[in-house]
Amino acid sequence: MARDLDIHSDRPVLELERVTKTFRAGRPILRGVSFSMRRGEFVFVTGPSGAGKSTLLRLLYRADEPDEGHLYFCGREIGRLREESVPFFRRNLGIVFQDFRNLVDRSVTENVAIALEVTDMPARTIRTRVEETLVAVGLGGRGGEEVRGLSGGEQQRVAIARALVTEPVLLLADEPTGNLDPQLAMDMVGLFEDLHARGTTVLFATHDRSLLAARPHRVLALEDGVVREMRPGPGPGEKAAPVVRLPNDSELRIAGTSRLPH
Amino acid sequence: MIARHLERTAANIRRRPWRHVATALCLAVAFLSFGAFAALWWTIEGGVARWGGQYEVTVYLSEDARPDALRSMLEAQPEVSRAEFVDGRGARARLAATLPDDSGIEGIPADAFPASFELRLTPDARKRGSVDALAGRLQGAPGVQAVETYGPWLSRLSRLARTSRVAAGAVGLLALAVAFVVVGFAARLARAERSGETELLRIVGATAAHIEVPLALEGALQGLVGAVAASVLLAGGLSLLSGAGGMSVSAPPLWTAIPFALLGALVGAAAARKAARASS
Numbered sequence: 001m002a003r004d005l006d007i008h009s010d011r012p013v014l015e016l017e018r019v020t021k022t023f024r025a026g027r028p029i030l031r032g033v034s035f036s037m038r039r040g041e042f043v044f045v046t047g048p049s050g051a052g053k054s055t056l057l058r059l060l061y062r063a064d065e066p067d068e069g070h071l072y073f074c075g076r077e078i079g080r081l082r083e084e085s086v087p088f089f090r091r092n093l094g095i096v097f098q099d100f101r102n103l104v105d106r107s108v109t110e111n112v113a114i115a116l117e118v119t120d121m122p123a124r125t126i127r128t129r130v131e132e133t134l135v136a137v138g139l140g141g142r143g144g145e146e147v148r149g150l151s152g153g154e155q156q157r158v159a160i161a162r163a164l165v166t167e168p169v170l171l172l173a174d175e176p177t178g179n180l181d182p183q184l185a186m187d188m189v190g191l192f193e194d195l196h197a198r199g200t201t202v203l204f205a206t207h208d209r210s211l212l213a214a215r216p217h218r219v220l221a222l223e224d225g226v227v228r229e230m231r232p233g234p235g236p237g238e239k240a241a242p243v244v245r246l247p248n249d250s251e252l253r254i255a256g257t258s259r260l261p262h
Numbered sequence: 263m264i265a266r267h268l269e270r271t272a273a274n275i276r277r278r279p280w281r282h283v284a285t286a287l288c289l290a291v292a293f294l295s296f297g298a299f300a301a302l303w304w305t306i307e308g309g310v311a312r313w314g315g316q317y318e319v320t321v322y323l324s325e326d327a328r329p330d331a332l333r334s335m336l337e338a339q340p341e342v343s344r345a346e347f348v349d350g351r352g353a354r355a356r357l358a359a360t361l362p363d364d365s366g367i368e369g370i371p372a373d374a375f376p377a378s379f380e381l382r383l384t385p386d387a388r389k390r391g392s393v394d395a396l397a398g399r400l401q402g403a404p405g406v407q408a409v410e411t412y413g414p415w416l417s418r419l420s421r422l423a424r425t426s427r428v429a430a431g432a433v434g435l436l437a438l439a440v441a442f443v444v445v446g447f448a449a450r451l452a453r454a455e456r457s458g459e460t461e462l463l464r465i466v467g468a469t470a471a472h473i474e475v476p477l478a479l480e481g482a483l484q485g486l487v488g489a490v491a492a493s494v495l496l497a498g499g500l501s502l503l504s505g506a507g508g509m510s511v512s513a514p515p516l517w518t519a520i521p522f523a524l525l526g527a528l529v530g531a532a533a534a535r536k537a538a539r540a541s542s
Contacts (some may be wrong), residue, residue: 061465101462115466118463120263166466
C-alpha cells in the first residue's frame with residue numbers, strides 16, 4: 001500500500017468529498033463533510049462532544065466506512081481499499097487516542113516497538129528507531145520502565161511515540177489531551193507542534209477550544225454534522241504568525257501570515 | 263515474520279505461564295480419556311483377534327477314526343489353513359490347565375476325552391456362512407463324530423466387540439470434542455484478555471495473520487504438551503494395570519504416541535484459530 005501511495009507529490013494528503021455517516025436513521029452524525037489537507041499542515045478539528053470528531057477520524061483510519069461520499073488519502077480512495085489492504089494503509093498513519101491505549105504491563109519500549117514489529121523491520125533497526133523517537137517525545141532513557149508506573153502525561157507521550165515511530169504520512173490525534181490536566185494539555189499541544197515543525201502532518205481533534213487560542217493553525221469546526229472552516233491556516237510556503245485573541249471575543253480570528261524568506 | 267510470530271508466542275506464554283499450564287493440564291485429561299478409550303479399542307481388537315483365531319472349528323473323532331487319513335481330508339478343504347490333532351490326553355491336559363490344581367481331573371481316564379482336530383481357517387473363510395458350510399460338509403464324513411463351530415459364541419463375541427468399538431469410538435470422539443472446546447475457550451479467554459493489545463495491533467497495521475498466528479501456535483503448543491502428558495500418563499497406567507492387576511491389556515504400540523502428539527497439536531491449533539476468528 002505504501003508503495004502505491006503518491007506520498008511525495010503536491011496533491012493533498014487528505015481529501016474528503018461530501019462524506020455522510022449515519023448511525024441512527026434520520027440523524028446523520030456527518031452531513032456532506034468536505035475538506036482537504038496539504039502535506040505539512042497542522043489542522044485542528046473542534047466541536048462539542050458528540051459532534052462527530054471521533055467518527056470522522058474513524059472514517060479516516062477505516063475503522064468505519066462512510067454511507068455516502070469519498071475519502072482520499074494521498075490520492076487513493078480509502079473506502080475502496082480491500083479488507084486485506086487496510087492494515088498496510090494504516091501503517092501510513094499515526095493515531096493517538098484520549099485513553100492512550102497503552103499496554104500497561106509492558107515497558108515503554110515494548111509499547112512503542114509494537115508499531116514496527118508488525119512490519120518486517122529488523123529488530124536492531126526497531127531498537128534504534130524506538131530510542132530516537134523516545135528522545136523526540138521527551139522520554140529518552142526511560143524505555144525500560146513499565147508503563148503503569150508513568151504519569152498520565154508520560155503515558156500519552158508513549159502513545160505519541162508509538163504513533164510517530166513509523167514516520168507516518170499523517171498523525172491523527174483524537175482528543176489526545178482529554179485525560180490530562182490543563183497544563184499538561186498545553187504541554188502536549190506544544191509537543192504536537194514541535195513534531196509538526198519537524199515536518200509531520202497533524203490532524204488534531206479536540207473539544208477544548210482553549211487549546212486553540214494563540215495557535216496559528218487552521219481550525220475546522222464540526223457542528224450538527226457539518227464542517228466549516230473556522231480559521232484558515234497559513235498557505236503553502238507561508239509561516240504562521242501568532243493569533244491575536246480579541247477582547248470579549250470567544251471566536252478565534254486570523255492575525256495574519258507572513259511569507260517564509262527564500 | 264515466522265520468527266516474530268514465535269517470539270510473540272513465547273512472550274505471551276512467559277507473561278501468563280500458569281494459564282497455559284492449566285489449559286495444557288485440562289487438555290491432558292481430555293486426551294487421556296481419548297487415549298484410554300483408544301487403548302480399550304485396541305484391547306478389544308486384540309481380544310477378538312486372539313479369541314476368534316483360536317479353535318475356529320473343532321472336529322471330534324469317532325472311536326474308529328483314522329487320524330492320518332482324516333487330517334489329509336481336512337487339510338484338503340479350501341477353508342482350512344491348518345489342522346492340529348489333539349488326542350484324549352492332550353485334551354485332558356488343556357482342560358486341566360484351566361482348572362484349579364485340586365480339581366482331580368488327572369484322575370479321569372484320558373480316553374474319556376474324545377480326540378479331535380482343531381481347524382484354523384483362512385482369513386476369507388472366517389465368516390459365519392463359510393464356517394457353517396464347512397461344518398455341514400464335515401458333519402457326515404467318515405470318522406467324524408461331531409463338529410463344533412462356536413458360531414453362536416463367536417457371533418456374541420463379535421456383537422459385543424462391535425458394540426464396544428462403537429462405544430469406545432464415540433467416547434474417544436467426545437474426548438476429542440472436549441479437547442477442542444477446552445482449547446477454544448482458552449483461546450477465547452486469551453483473546454478477551456488481550457482485546458486491548460489486539461485493538462492496538464489493528465490500529466498500528468497488524469494483519470489478521472499477525473494477530474491469529476500466535477494464538478494458533480499457543481493452542482498447538484498446549485495441545486502438544488497435553489497429548490504428550492496424556493501419553494506418559496496412559497503408558498504408566500496401562501503398565502500398572504498389566505503388571506499389578508494381571509489384566510490382559512493391549513497397549514497401542516509406542517510409535518502411536520507420535521501421531522497422538524501431532525493430533526493434539528492439530529486439535530489445539532485448529533480450536534485456537536477457530537476461536538480467534540470467531541471473536542475477531
